[in-house]
Amino acid sequence: MDRYVELLKKKGLKITPQRLEILRYLDENRIHPNIERIHSDLKKDNPSLSKTTVYNVIDDLTKADLLQILTINRFEILCDFKADPHHHFLCKECKKVYDLDEDFNCHLLEKIRSEGYQVDEVHGYFKGTCRSCLNKREGGK
């Protein structure tokens, strides 16, 4: 059975072409697209796709824990396929968001758990300048 059909079934969501397309798109394109980008990219193959549907599907899939919405900046909704735990780096020059595949295994997390907080999610957002933009600066000298 299709991987995405299976994911939706496991969560008790109805299988619709729109949900499958969006899920597949986000799995295959780990570029943290915003709503506009998802809509315009998928409209190419499905011209009747409505932006409201993109909002609805993103909402459903996020509630089902198949996606997460990044809040690394406050200007747009960035969508991220929910794979293994990972963190993010935002380059303030090119605005690209990079995945940091390694988890951080830090003392602070243990500490707050030991203090009695129940921690369900950990989001690490690192911001600065990426290698590619730093190189361009060097080159531009």
Next chain:
Amino acid sequence: MDRYVELLKKKGLKITPQRLEILRYLDENRIHPNIERIHSDLKKDNPSLSKTTVYNVIDDLTKADLLQILTINRFEILCDFKADPHHHFLCKECKKVYDLDEDFNCHLLEKIRSEGYQVDEVHGYFKGTCRSCLNKREGGK
């Protein structure tokens, strides 16, 4: 000289009563208030304070690095006086945002620096349920 006057001067910003009030309010009330809350609280002593001014001042002070805007959720602008590096815990039940005063000193940060990223900001957002809400659940049994 007043501590807040000094902070503004150091950043080359003009000293205005509105800026001083907002800065003082955020320093003395580390509750991560949103714009509405700041406006309504400060309006009590200064009824002519405009919401536009709150937006403008928050913007100026953030650019001057005296404040930071939290992006722990995407529903509102939460303002935070910029003190020592610290991270945040959002309780998904009571919606309160707690400061985690300890910094995390993690391997991942060293790793991405060693890979050539220039890291200027590190934001750790932990989400779950706080002790107080967990206690209420127990009590409610």
Next chain:
DNA sequence: TTCCTATCTTGTAATGGTTACAAGATTGAA
């Protein structure tokens, strides 16, 4: 102190991303 310009504050109006809603289409269980 006084003057003057740059900047700040304020209220109103415009913007635009997101959500609400209703009608028609689709899904999937019976």
Next chain:
DNA sequence: TTCAATCTTGTAACCATTACAAGATAGGAA
């Protein structure tokens, strides 16, 4: 195959944030 629940779509409404212009203020210069 049927049918109710639910999903998709387009339009309209919403409302937080931003743009703008007029009047007020801050603070350096004379």
